[in-house]
Amino acid sequence: MSGEFSFTVAATDGAARSGVIDTPRGEIRTPAFMPVGTAGTVKAMFPEDVRATGADIILGNTYHLMLRPGAERVASFGGLHKFMNWPRPILTDSGGFQVMSLAQLRKLTEEGVSFRSHIDGSAHMLTPERSIEIQCLLGADIQMQLDECPAMPIEHEKAAESMRLSLRWAERSRRVFEEKSKPGQALFGIVQGANYEDLRRESVEKLLEIDFPGYSVGGLAVGEGRAEMFRVLDFTTPHMDAAKPRYLMGVGKPADIVGAVARGIDMFDCVLPTRAGRHGQAWTLEGPVTITNARFATDETPLDAASQCPASRDYSKAYLHHLFKAGEYLGPMLLTWHNLHYYQQLMAGLRAAIAAGTLDDFISEFKRRTGEEIV
RNA sequence: GGAGGGGUGGGAGAGUGGCUAAAUCCAGCAGACUGUAAAUCUGCCCGCUUCGGCGUACGAUGGUUCGAAUCCAUCCCCCUCCA
Numbered sequence: 001m002s003g004e005f006s007f008t009v010a011a012t013d014g015a016a017r018s019g020v021i022d023t024p025r026g027e028i029r030t031p032a033f034m035p036v037g038t039a040g041t042v043k044a045m046f047p048e049d050v051r052a053t054g055a056d057i058i059l060g061n062t063y064h065l066m067l068r069p070g071a072e073r074v075a076s077f078g079g080l081h082k083f084m085n086w087p088r089p090i091l092t093d094s095g096g097f098q099v100m101s102l103a104q105l106r107k108l109t110e111e112g113v114s115f116r117s118h119i120d121g122s123a124h125m126l127t128p129e130r131s132i133e134i135q136c137l138l139g140a141d142i143q144m145q146l147d148e149c150p151a152m153p154i155e156h157e158k159a160a161e162s163m164r165l166s167l168r169w170a171e172r173s174r175r176v177f178e179e180k181s182k183p184g185q186a187l188f189g190i191v192q193g194a195n196y197e198d199l200r201r202e203s204v205e206k207l208l209e210i211d212f213p214g215y216s217v218g219g220l221a222v223g224e225g226r227a228e229m230f231r232v233l234d235f236t237t238p239h240m241d242a243a244k245p246r247y248l249m250g251v252g253k254p255a256d257i258v259g260a261v262a263r264g265i266d267m268f269d270c271v272l273p274t275r276a277g278r279h280g281q282a283w284t285l286e287g288p289v290t291i292t293n294a295r296f297a298t299d300e301t302p303l304d305a306a307s308q309c310p311a312s313r314d315y316s317k318a319y320l321h322h323l324f325k326a327g328e329y330l331g332p333m334l335l336t337w338h339n340l341h342y343y344q345q346l347m348a349g350l351r352a353a354i355a356a357g358t359l360d361d362f363i364s365e366f367k368r369r370t371g372e373e374i375v
Numbered sequence: 376g377g378a379g380g381g382g383u384g385g386g387a388g389a390g391u392g393g394c395u396a397a398a399u400c401c402a403g404c405a406g407a408c409u410g411u412a413a414a415u416c417u418g419c420c421c422g423c424u425u426c427g428g429c430g431u432a433c434g435a436u437g438g439u440u441c442g443a444a445u446c447c448a449u450c451c452c453c454c455u456c457c458a
Contacts, residue, residue: 034410036410036411037411038410038411039411043411043413043414044414059410061410061411064411064412091410093410094410096410097410097411098410098411098412100410101410101411101412102412105412117412118412119412144410147410149410190410216410218410219410220409221409221410222409247410248410249409249410250409250410251409251410252409253409256409268409269409269410270409270410271408271409271410271411271413272408272409274411275408275409275411275413275415276407276408276409278413278414278415279407279408279413279414279415279416280414281407281408290405290406292404292405293404293405294403294404294405327414329414331414332414
């Protein structure tokens with residue numbers, strides 16, 4: 001740990017890389033999966049258990065935390081890490097995703113986004129400057145520029161307009177970050193451009209000129225499908241700085257992650273393991289399983305007898321099934337825990353395979369066991 | 376023995392002549408979930424179905440009516456109160 005933000009690639013296998021991001025709050029092994037803790041909590045999980053699954057870093061969200069409890073209040077408590085008892089790295093999203101997901105509650109201008117709070121309807125303005133200011137108040141180790149994340153399909157002209165707005169916001173974000181951030185913190189730029197090669201290329205080039213310590217690919221997994229997402233990555237990641245971390249935002253299912261790692265992505269986040277866990281879906285070596293299905297009512301085997309994770313190893317499927325049927329809190333807690341551990345095991349497997357130069361074998365085995373298609 | 380109330384789909388419970396295969400909730404079955412407005416949402420849930428329908432249905436039987444879960448008669452069962 002140097003006290004600075006740095007990225008070291010230790011091994012490559014094809015386009016895939018494994019390495020370490022060094023931050024003042026600890027290292028992040030890549031390819032990394034970052035559990036999502038939007039409102040200052042990875043839902044249904046204790047922070048120490050999140051760590052025990054193998055997570056090096058988690059996410060928080062600018063939009064949600066600025067509304068409640070408020071960025072200044074979190075700062076007065078000593079920052080988000082201390083507030084939520086997670087001492088390791090935190091990446092905060094800028095609120096850019098809410099520009100899409102809360103489309104009914106916001107208005108977009110050159111200046112920024114004005115939101116109606118989904119909590120009480122009050123009016124709030126999020127500009128690139130304010131988003132960075134909030135992320136600094138929260139104390140985020142990796143911060144994201146405010147961007148517009150448009151849904152697909154989208155016309156070329158509109159995608160271009162949106163992408164260029166995100167670029168202007170990238171510059172503004174960068175300026176404020178220089179002014180307000182502390183040493184060791186990093187700001188990532190976000191590549192947009194929908195599924196248009198020329199636009200993605202333009203976005204990457206302009207962001208490289210601004211020069212960020214890491215770059216993310218945004219606007220994917222928004223309805224275009226796995227094959228199309230991979231097609232976009234195929235013509236995008238090769239232009240991204242190989243010496244900097246590449247972060248694919250909001251992705252994804254295990255098969256999405258495996259395919260994206262093979263295309264040179266280093267970081268992921270997704271609500272799926274936590275949300276699906278709360279909803280009764282367990283991800284396993286053989287693919288997803290719905291624990292509420294009647295066939296599990298009498299299944300005395302655990303989800304994974306060989307696992308190091310208590311949730312996967314020490315509770316029968318029949319018991320988990322019962323907890324969900326009975327509406328007991330412990331059901332969502334255990335499946336979230338299991339899913340996060342499964343995701344971290346997947347990442348550990350990918351890192352080991354890249355280091356050993358056996359990623360192709362790893363992918364073949366993954367496809368064989370899950371029956372997933374990975375182009 | 377007397378007075379009153381009631382029997383509707385797995386459960387609760389609407390419906391009091393046609394728009395009712397019958398609201399709604401629960402249970403049951405299945406599906407979805409990708410930078411979290413999500414412990415959420417969607418579909419199915421009498422039988423058969425080529426998914427357009429067809430056949431049986433609201434305690435039982437018999438009536439009235441063009442038409443009944445809804446009106447009438449009788450019977451069976453349940454509940455409350457009084458003796």
